[in-house]
Amino acid sequence: MTKQDLIDAKERIGAHVHRTPVLTSKQLDEVSTAQLFFKCENFQRMGAFKMRGAANAVFSLTEAEQQRGVVTHSSGNFAQAVSLSAKTAGIPAYIVMPETAPLVKQTAVKGYGGQITICPATLKDRESNAEAIQKEKGATFLHPSNQEEVILGNATAAMELLEDHPDLDYILTPVGGGGLLAGTALAAHYFGQGCKTIGGEPFEVDDAYRSLQSGKIEKNASANTIADGLRTELGDINFPIIKEYVDQIIRVEEDEIVQAMRLIWERMKIIIEPSCAVPFAAVLREKELFKGKRVGIILSGGNVDLGKLPF
Amino acid sequence: MTKQDLIDAKERIGAHVHRTPVLTSKQLDEVSTAQLFFKCENFQRMGAFKMRGAANAVFSLTEAEQQRGVVTHSSGNFAQAVSLSAKTAGIPAYIVMPETAPLVKQTAVKGYGGQITICPATLKDRESNAEAIQKEKGATFLHPSNQEEVILGNATAAMELLEDHPDLDYILTPVGGGGLLAGTALAAHYFGQGCKTIGGEPFEVDDAYRSLQSGKIEKNASANTIADGLRTELGDINFPIIKEYVDQIIRVEEDEIVQAMRLIWERMKIIIEPSCAVPFAAVLREKELFKGKRVGIILSGGNVDLGKLPF
Numbered sequence: 001m002t003k004q005d006l007i008d009a010k011e012r013i014g015a016h017v018h019r020t021p022v023l024t025s026k027q028l029d030e031v032s033t034a035q036l037f038f039k040c041e042n043f044q045r046m047g048a049f050k051m052r053g054a055a056n057a058v059f060s061l062t063e064a065e066q067q068r069g070v071v072t073h074s075s076g077n078f079a080q081a082v083s084l085s086a087k088t089a090g091i092p093a094y095i096v097m098p099e100t101a102p103l104v105k106q107t108a109v110k111g112y113g114g115q116i117t118i119c120p121a122t123l124k125d126r127e128s129n130a131e132a133i134q135k136e137k138g139a140t141f142l143h144p145s146n147q148e149e150v151i152l153g154n155a156t157a158a159m160e161l162l163e164d165h166p167d168l169d170y171i172l173t174p175v176g177g178g179g180l181l182a183g184t185a186l187a188a189h190y191f192g193q194g195c196k197t198i199g200g201e202p203f204e205v206d207d208a209y210r211s212l213q214s215g216k217i218e219k220n221a222s223a224n225t226i227a228d229g230l231r232t233e234l235g236d237i238n239f240p241i242i243k244e245y246v247d248q249i250i251r252v253e254e255d256e257i258v259q260a261m262r263l264i265w266e267r268m269k270i271i272i273e274p275s276c277a278v279p280f281a282a283v284l285r286e287k288e289l290f291k292g293k294r295v296g297i298i299l300s301g302g303n304v305d306l307g308k309l310p311f
Numbered sequence: 312m313t314k315q316d317l318i319d320a321k322e323r324i325g326a327h328v329h330r331t332p333v334l335t336s337k338q339l340d341e342v343s344t345a346q347l348f349f350k351c352e353n354f355q356r357m358g359a360f361k362m363r364g365a366a367n368a369v370f371s372l373t374e375a376e377q378q379r380g381v382v383t384h385s386s387g388n389f390a391q392a393v394s395l396s397a398k399t400a401g402i403p404a405y406i407v408m409p410e411t412a413p414l415v416k417q418t419a420v421k422g423y424g425g426q427i428t429i430c431p432a433t434l435k436d437r438e439s440n441a442e443a444i445q446k447e448k449g450a451t452f453l454h455p456s457n458q459e460e461v462i463l464g465n466a467t468a469a470m471e472l473l474e475d476h477p478d479l480d481y482i483l484t485p486v487g488g489g490g491l492l493a494g495t496a497l498a499a500h501y502f503g504q505g506c507k508t509i510g511g512e513p514f515e516v517d518d519a520y521r522s523l524q525s526g527k528i529e530k531n532a533s534a535n536t537i538a539d540g541l542r543t544e545l546g547d548i549n550f551p552i553i554k555e556y557v558d559q560i561i562r563v564e565e566d567e568i569v570q571a572m573r574l575i576w577e578r579m580k581i582i583i584e585p586s587c588a589v590p591f592a593a594v595l596r597e598k599e600l601f602k603g604k605r606v607g608i609i610l611s612g613g614n615v616d617l618g619k620l621p622f
Binding site: 021042043047262265266269270271272302306307309311 | 332353354358573576577579580581582583613617618620622
C-alpha cells in the first residue's frame with residue numbers, strides 16, 4: 001500500500017466520517033510524565049474508528065458492486081460501521097450476528113439500517129451464513145481487519161492526528177485483529193517525522209506480541225480479557241505490515257486496563273471502551289520509555305454497555 | 312450588574328479557565344426535534360462551571376485580601392473550584408467540609424491545595440466554622456451561588472456560547488443555588504438576540520419554580536433527588552435577577568433525569584453529572600416548545616462517583 005493509497009482513502013471517506021478532535025489533559029500528562037495527544041475516535045460516527053475502514057471499503061466498490069450490497073459477520077462495532085456506511089451509500093448491508101450478540105448491539109445495527117441474520121455462535125456458522133448471503137445476493141464480503149481497504153480507511157485517523165501534531169515521537173493503538181495497528185503504522189511511516197508505532201495488547205490475548213516474536217501468526221489460547229474488542233487475531237494482510245512497520249507491542253494486565261479506563265473517564269470526562277484504554281495503560285506501564293515524549297494515542301471507540309461497567 | 316461588569320469578569324478570568332468546546336449531536340437533535348448546542352463545562356478545570364465563579368471571586372480581591380486567603384463551606388464542586396482558584400492565585404484556601412463528605416471529595420480538595428476543616432454535618436456548624444476562620448485568618452468568605460462576583464464569573468460560560476452561536480433562541484441551565492441561572496440570564500440579556508433563559512429543576516427540589524410563582528424565596532421540603540448539586544436554594548442576590556430575566560423554570564421527574572443523563576453518555580460519549588442532565592431532560596419533556604429552535608444547554612459539570620451510577 002503506497003502513500004498515494006492512503007491519500008486517496010482519506011479523500012474518499014472525507015465527507016462520510018467525522019474529523020474527530022484531538023484532546024489533551026494536563027492531569028494525565030502529569031500522571032504519565034509524557035505529553036499525550038488523544039485522537040478521539042470514540043466521537044466518530046457510530047462511536048468507533050471502525051467507521052473509517054468500513055466507509056473506505058464501501059466507497060471503494062464499483063457502482064455495480066455497491067448495488068448488490070455488502071455482507072459481514074460481526075457482533076461488535078464493525079457490524080454497526082458497515083451498516084452505517086452502507087446506509088450512507090444507499091445500499092444494503094447484510095449482517096450475520098451470533099445468537100449470543102447482546103440485544104443492544106442488534107438494536108444498534110438495525111438502527112443503522114443493517115439487515116440481520118442470526119446464526120449459532122460458532123465461527124464456522126458465521127462464515128457459512130455470510131457465504132450463503134454472498135452467493136444469494138452477490139454482496140461483497142467485508143472483513144473487519146484483514147482487508148486492504150479497511151486498513152487504508154483506518155490509517156486516516158493517524159493521518160489526521162499527524163496533520164494536527166506532525167512531530168509526534170510515538171503513536172499507540174490497541175491491537176486486536178490488527179487492522180487499526182497496521183493502518184496507523186503505514187500512516188506514521190509515510191506521514192510521521194520518525195514517528196514510531198506501538199501496539200498495546202492485553203497479556204490475556206497476546207497473539208500479536210507472540211506473532212512478532214515467532215515471525216508467524218499465533219493464536220490466542222483464551223479470550224479472557226475485559227478488552228472485548230481485542231480477542232480477535234492478526235490476518236495475513238495486516239501481519240506483514242505490522243512486522244515491517246510496528247516498533248513493538250506492549251502488553252498490559254487486566255487491572256491496568258481498568259485503571260487506565262477509569263483515569264480517562266474521571267479526568268477527561270469522556271467515555272471510552274475497555275479496549276480503548278489499553279494503549280494508555282501501556283504508556284503508564286512503560287513510563288521510562290515515554291518520559292518527556294510526544295505521544296499520540298488513538299482512542300479507538302466509546303461503545304460500552306453502561307449496565308456492565310468494571311467500576 | 313452591568314454589561315461592562317460581565318465583560319470585565321470575562322477578561323479577568325480568561326487566563327485561568329478553559330474556553331470549553333460547544334458540541335452538537337445529530338442523534339440528540341433527532342430525539343429532541345430541536346437544534347442543540349452543548350456548552351461543555353464538564354471539560355472545565357476541576358470539572359465544572361463553578362471554576363468560573365470561584366476564579367472571578369478570587370481574582371476580584373485586592374492584593375491584601377488575597378494574601379489573607381479565602382474560605383468557604385462546601386462538600387461539592389465549589390470547594391474544589393475555590394481550592395484550585397486560590398492555588399492558581401498562589402493564596403490559601405480554607406475549606407470547611409461536613410464530616411459526611413465523601414473521601415473522594417476531600418481528596419480532590421486536598422489535591423488542589425485546599426486546607427480542610429472537618430465539622431459536624433449541619434449548616435450551623437459549617438457556618439460557625441467558616442466564620443471562625445474568617446476571624447482568625449482574615450480570610451474572605453466566598454459563597455457558591457449568592458455573590459455578585461460568582462454570578463458574574465458564571466455568566467462567562469453563556470457569553471462564550473453566544474460568541475460561538477449568537478442566534479440562539481434559548482439557553483437552559485440547571486437551577487440549584489441559582490448562581491449559574493442568574494449569570495446565564497444576564498449574559499443572554501446583554502449578549503443574546505432575543506435569547507430566552509430557562510432553568511431546569513427537579514420536581515423533588517422545585518424551590519426556584521415555587522419562588523417564581525410566589526414572588527419570594529421558597530424552601531425545599533426534601534432533598535430527595537439524584538441531582539445532588541441542585542438541592543440548594545436561591546439567595547437574595549440571585550433571586551431578583553432570576554425574577555427579572557428568566558423566562559421560566561421547567562420541572563422534571565427523577566426518571567427523566569436519569570434517562571437524559573444516559574442519552575448524553577451513550578450518544579455523545581461524554582461524562583456529565585446527574586444535575587447536569589436536568590436541562591436536557593427539560594427539553595425532552597417540553598418538546599413542542601423547543602421544536603425547530605436553536606437551544607443552548609450549559610452542561611454544568613462532569614464530577615460523578617463512578618462507583619455509584621444510576622444505570
